[in-house]
Amino acid sequence: MALRGVWQLQKLIVSYCDWGGSSRGIRAFMESHLPTFKEKNPQLEVVTELIRGQHPHLKGFYKNKNEKVICVKNLTPEEIVDYATRLRNSLGRKVVKLKTRHVTKHPSVQGTWTTEVKF
Numbered sequence: 001m002a003l004r005g006v007w008q009l010q011k012l013i014v015s016y017c018d019w020g021g022s023s024r025g026i027r028a029f030m031e032s033h034l035p036t037f038k039e040k041n042p043q044l045e046v047v048t049e050l051i052r053g054q055h056p057h058l059k060g061f062y063k064n065k066n067e068k069v070i071c072v073k074n075l076t077p078e079e080i081v082d083y084a085t086r087l088r089n090s091l092g093r094k095v096v097k098l099k100t101r102h103v104t105k106h107p108s109v110q111g112t113w114t115t116e117v118k119f
Helices: 021-032 034-040 077-089
Strands: 009-016 045-050 057-062 067-071
Touching (some): 009 021, 009 077, 021 034, 021 077, 034 045, 067 077
Parallel strands (some): 009 045
Antiparallel strands (some): 009 057, 057 067
């Protein structure tokens, strides 16, 4: 995703094994979908990395020095394209879990306001 017109994903590393069965989908992805993915995203540096004996994964490096790793073990090439697109579209921020549904600096003493009035 572009933040103020600048794509946040800088580099995408596609790691795979040339022998393992769990890398079958990513090898098909590299033959059929990866060239078109590179053409559609010229701002992105795409690197393939051969790692023998390991499950395949996609690793994205962002401008804010964060990285995200997604395991694509036993997935089809179409699913891998979806995950690569999600990495490209994300901002690279860490996921923050909210403690409550309602976030405020000054919580109400009486409770959260609702439209239903119970007498």
